[in-house]
Amino acid sequence: MFKIGVNGFGTIGKRVASAVQKQKDMKLLGISDISPSWESRYAAMNVPVYMSLKEYGKDEVEQFEKVKKTFIDAGIEPAGAVTDLIDEANLIVDATPEGIGRKNKEEIYSRKKSLHAIFQGGEKASIAKVTFNANINYKDAVGEQFIRVPSCNTTGMLRYLNSIQEVSDVKDVIINLIRRGADPAEPNSGPINDYVPTEIPSHHADDVIVADKRLEGKLITYGVKVPVTLMHMHNVVVTGDFPSRDKILDAFDDNLRIIVLGGENGAPTAAEIIDANDRRDLYQIIILEKTVHLHGNILLFSAYVHQEADVIPENIDAIRASLGFEDSYDSIIKTNESLGLKETKKRLEELFPVS
Amino acid sequence: MFKIGVNGFGTIGKRVASAVQKQKDMKLLGISDISPSWESRYAAMNVPVYMSLKEYGKDEVEQFEKVKKTFIDAGIEPAGAVTDLIDEANLIVDATPEGIGRKNKEEIYSRKKSLHAIFQGGEKASIAKVTFNANINYKDAVGEQFIRVPSCNTTGMLRYLNSIQEVSDVKDVIINLIRRGADPAEPNSGPINDYVPTEIPSHHADDVIVADKRLEGKLITYGVKVPVTLMHMHNVVVTGDFPSRDKILDAFDDNLRIIVLGGENGAPTAAEIIDANDRRDLYQIIILEKTVHLHGNILLFSAYVHQEADVIPENIDAIRASLGFEDSYDSIIKTNESLGLKETKKRLEELFPVS
């Protein structure tokens, strides 16, 4: 039984914690956070809550006393300091904000030689030898002390580009990311009525290539932020040699972490899919069948990437790989079953059948 | 066992159908819709789907044949015509769009003398003798062939104004409704970046007064539509004689269909509450404790009204009343238990404790 702690309890941390609880081979020891909020109370309903600090290294005892008071005032009895959680755990999933993961690695995870850790895509790729995707490089990650699970957008690209590469000879890939401006419960982030574009190319491509070397020199990404909270949308152009459209659709369909959906009135909207899934997390990438189009040696399609959930199964597989579980196929099946991916796929395919 | 059909499968119809299925004393015979969509396929997963028509009265057989073809093409085998559903049912919950309910009453429900029907707030009050609220006029509705459940906003007002009136002497009530522009999966409705105000007074007050005569001449409502899909927000000003703020909070709290929530950083946002409830329907009205303010003979507070869900328990109670179930308290308890209102209240109160 792998003993797991989760450090950071935001959009990703809370979902990883919940997913760990659903694994038969894992035990969630607790989660750690820096200050109490409704989200830490949400955590405390199910699992011990530990306390993190803004700065480690001096006066830690006094600092923890202060933090403890704020937790108790907020109605949460902390189970201890994050360092106590580290003492107990085999592995910490770090889901703290961008850049804090590296700080944590140096300042607290390093205190326990045997500790393994999973980092998220907000950290630079250099934080770990492997930037992980279960379909692509699980084997390279087996036994690795530190693994990085890249961002939702990168994870989405790795999945569908892997499917395409399995049946095609890919020359170039151009991806325009229409990025959701904020997660649903992030009221401070915009934009409200604007497009916020990045340069071409954006940094996303580098992150994909770190995990999938086949795409080196071939992938260009760029993005624009818009006033939507539901999902990212990817508009993908691939050049190369392709089999028939049906074979490409089959290749997507072969990956249980991808769902191909049709729709009566063109492609379904993001909100329709979220509603059809009863507003639950969507671990899979959605490919819109009505947008899959072959034009000579150019392949086009659009995909939805649920920014809150698609990295969750990868985090679970990364935990197993890091702690030495060798069979990638078995891990993927365990993860998928525990999180209900097959049921979601079946259900959404029935609601939005491919014509 | 009451045999129930649901006519119309949009935002309200689908929720009523699902709630009926959770009642031990009711059986959902089926739902009826006019054309196939992902939402009727969603229905067809669990329940027989019947076919409605745009125009009744001539060539019905031919029309149904045409509609049947569109359903079958969409992968749904219809169980029959809406008239077949009527034949079998004791009661139809009509959740068709504004004005269609009256047409249905005249053109098809009237074909079966014994048929009872529940209508929604989109229909004029004159469609039924009782405009229903479980706390206020359940008894008047017992045995009534036709009952109208008013809109989400009206239902919300009836609930919290009833609580206030039970402990106060109310003189005047002014309610500003900040209205959500569209439901989450209604991509055609706006506004995108605008305020869309109505005149003062708006029609909402009349609808409240139909159900609660105590408010005659006292209630003024008005509203403004904004680019939000999550909830309505009510800003309420009441003049009169009030007990202490605590007693008013207690009065709200006594109604299981109202939840009073606090929050660390002021009042929680609508999206935080939706997220804290795991994005499930919210059958209760939320009163924001940080906004409950007494200033001499003026009482102020703000409330959230979940436009998709707050009328669902009232529909279930209205079914029981119409079909002769006399004990209002027992009906409310049955409905609340089947829909989990107590658990939701407990959970949200723990996450957003009153200070």
Add this chain to the structure above:
Amino acid sequence: MFKIGVNGFGTIGKRVASAVQKQKDMKLLGISDISPSWESRYAAMNVPVYMSLKEYGKDEVEQFEKVKKTFIDAGIEPAGAVTDLIDEANLIVDATPEGIGRKNKEEIYSRKKSLHAIFQGGEKASIAKVTFNANINYKDAVGEQFIRVPSCNTTGMLRYLNSIQEVSDVKDVIINLIRRGADPAEPNSGPINDYVPTEIPSHHADDVIVADKRLEGKLITYGVKVPVTLMHMHNVVVTGDFPSRDKILDAFDDNLRIIVLGGENGAPTAAEIIDANDRRDLYQIIILEKTVHLHGNILLFSAYVHQEADVIPENIDAIRASLGFEDSYDSIIKTNESLGLKETKKRLEELFPVS
């Protein structure tokens, strides 16, 4: 002096009317609308207002009397019927909603043999022999009785694709349109929090090809509607043989109806450009320099298309062409000068200089 009437006074009609008034060789006789609104009062401040009907062909006199009453009640004294405007005019610019233009052509414009008319992109291409763009087919339009100015998106594509084709050998063009959900003062249109995608390919490509035959079989377009009111955004992928990036930028820059903008922090947002232009109409297409990227035989860039204004200069040029003015270059210069395109370009280039 060309005598011009404008039929329809919405987003496009009001802008064409105002632009006609700025031309030394044109006289705006009046505008016509179907019912009074703040926008017709806006018109009536500067120009005679005529009355249109919903149905022509019978009881016209009686109908006009009724419409006249509604205008007078709204504080507008109409100058006559749209048929009176037609009697006086050499040319009508029809800016009525989609499909009404064809009806008008058949029912009222046909009453005067010598009448010329300009239609908008909402009408099918078959309404006129020429689907117009000043850079591409002005000559074909000279003397044509009926000319169609295609939609804002089509006009934008025609401009920048013409610039590219002048210096490159274009193989394929893929354009993803991120479409604004509504114009700023259209409060009923959404979406509020959603992506609304179309199939691939969308119909836009056909419309471009009608005006620019070089692109036949090469152009694929598709789109997604988002909650923004300011502009459309085009994400363009072109394959082919290209000169240097600088030469492509020069080619864009050579067209006075295109502006290439840089920006310190990546590409400027749509709202920043609108603000920098003091919220005035933007007749030019904006190419974001930070997005112009050459990758072997693939050219990428993003463009903003101001949906309210980019077709206005084309309408003015189309009027001249239709009424026999032969020198396209001279017409373009007259139009540009009267509408201040040079000043706008200079100003925005100074504010967002290319690095």
Add this chain to the structure above:
Amino acid sequence: MFKIGVNGFGTIGKRVASAVQKQKDMKLLGISDISPSWESRYAAMNVPVYMSLKEYGKDEVEQFEKVKKTFIDAGIEPAGAVTDLIDEANLIVDATPEGIGRKNKEEIYSRKKSLHAIFQGGEKASIAKVTFNANINYKDAVGEQFIRVPSCNTTGMLRYLNSIQEVSDVKDVIINLIRRGADPAEPNSGPINDYVPTEIPSHHADDVIVADKRLEGKLITYGVKVPVTLMHMHNVVVTGDFPSRDKILDAFDDNLRIIVLGGENGAPTAAEIIDANDRRDLYQIIILEKTVHLHGNILLFSAYVHQEADVIPENIDAIRASLGFEDSYDSIIKTNESLGLKETKKRLEELFPVS
């Protein structure tokens, strides 16, 4: 001729600078900013640009050299340091972000004994003896070295509550502020799809009372932020003794910085008014006539407050008062004429006539 500098060039600073340039009795010496942006280039087109620092007090020469380099790299030749601007000016309008004004007062304005300064509502009231409104306390401000112009919302309330108090006996005032989430070109601020409420009461009332003592103990304000960039909306409930509705409308109308607008289909939307004003700044508060409602001793109405512009005329009047110009009426007329308030009022009243 008053010599004026503007420190800070955001939403307010740029508008104050432009308004100062339109005054016959003022000369704009320059504006100062901390780093170059498109907005400082916008300024540099018309007026000398000076350089501000993040920290004053040490190594200022070296710091200014560094800042100078960033300005020159951005294509702006700075005219000097903010301290040079101070040397030349009689008065600085400080439009820097919240809290920076106080720092500037202590660290740099204090270096010149004779310097006058106007601060904005982001600073605490204690920064100046007078929190200014031209209608209410111009006289108290004459000759004051430091004056504070309160925020857009406070300024709006001061105006319309003054009109009401002139003809009524006001008992209590309750104002619900629906606040725009961000200015149009602030793409980082949200919310996207949420309501963000404050506690009741909010701090706004205190700020009003500082300037209008008559409202002490009578005014309660609270607010909710929504995804709109155009304006704030105030929903106002006043209790007291009132003359007829017409007299209240007249009282509003008597203030040239208030416009009462009607509308065919209920109250006009915010975007319709902005469009009707050709998207120019709206210096006046808009009262929606269809919302002005008397119910016994309760008065209701809704108002729009243009967050970017309503404080601009007050800033201009505050400059005159501070520098010793004694005639408030004359100052208001000068300001209004230079900024075209009469034309705007006439135009909008024609477009949205009161019924």
